[in-house]
Amino acid sequence: KIATQTEINLGIDDTKIVTAKKLKNVFSNGSNLATNGYQRLPNGLIFQWGWATIPPIPNGLGSFVDTSINFPITFPTVCLVVNVSGTVDKGDDGIEALNSPIAREKTRTVIRSFRMVGSNDGNGGSVNWSAIGY
DSSP, X not given: OBOOHHHHHXXXXXXXXXXXXXXXXXXXXXXXXXXXXXXXXXXXXXXXXEEEEEOOOOSSTTXXXXXEEEOSSOOSSOEEEEEEEEEESOBTXXXXXXXXXXXXXXXXXXXEEEXXXXXXXXXXXXXXXXXXXX
């Protein structure tokens, strides 16, 4: 016998087979492959990713700016980890900031961008981020 989509989603019947199309539905119904998107796995793990704009960092070595980034979807239980990379205030001194997540919540993260060199030239930048949770 072939399992129905509902039976596959519940995952409790070990006597029926699964078709390739229905298995694909398990993964594709839990995803958004946009620039700011996510993928849910059948075991509940969720991967999220995206890009965010960072405003200019004030002058002065060690000054910083915080940017709140809302996740595409809420993690039902917990956000386990957030990674961030990218450039901020790309002036004559090269990449002038260090970007680090300082908060991870079920709905968002906060990225702190610290000035390492240079001065505020009025330009911000962008970062890409990824988060894992369930």
